[in-house]
Amino acid sequence: MHRKLTLRITDQAERDLQDIWSYIARDSPDAADNFLRQITIRFEPLRLAPNIGAKRDQLAPGLRVHLHRGYGIYYVFDEWELIILRVVHGARSVEDLFS
Template identity: 45%
Template structure:
């Protein structure tokens, strides 16, 4: 299993996601963060699980979570870096 490193920007993304959803439904916000955490484990265990985004930025992969959120990451040697967690409707190409 690869070592997981969550970048400072990804940590900010997580906080923003939770805060936005929790305004209306704190339980749903907690559930989504749990699903994202589960996805982190899958990515660490199988780094090639996400689809490649070489046309946007070489080496970047993306793993969808609960249809609406995307985890962007790269994998080098034994480390997976979680770069961003963004809503699928956002213009993520400019944010990576």
Template identity: 35%
Template sequence: MPLRLLLTPQAEEDLFEIWLFIAADNPAAADQLIADVEKGWSHLAEFPLSGEARTDLAPGIRRQVTRRHQTLYKIEDDAILIMRVLAPKGKPVDKEASEV
């Protein structure tokens, strides 16, 4: 049975900022990126350990990359907690992973 997906307010803000940045030039591409990221999250719900362990960032943190965008998450009892969604390095909406 797939785990539930929960997003922190920061992850929701990250995703919205990424969408806004891309949509300024191409709204359809922004929509497609969000759909791809969410599809990746569905995979995580089925296979939560498929993401790379990133205990160097914080205990229990894992990372999934979708089209160069990183999702940082934790596995909880019955849910995947999406902590952050980071744009590719060097982009204006890039966030510090240390803010997990």
């Protein structure tokens, strides 16, 4: 892929990001803001090269994950669009999220 894909973040992924922010903000709102900025910056390289994420077809067809500081960015894509499905901590059972 040579063109930048359109980015779509699902409502569930938005809730995941809000939950992450709320959890970190209990100790430091500034750290929460910084972490959210860092993780959302990771969406940009995926828009240009979505194949960089590891395949997770066993969870859902076409599903991929890109890791950032213990969190998995779960997404699918086609020739036009990158869809962020979930953003979850690595300690969570992702099998339950995609079953």
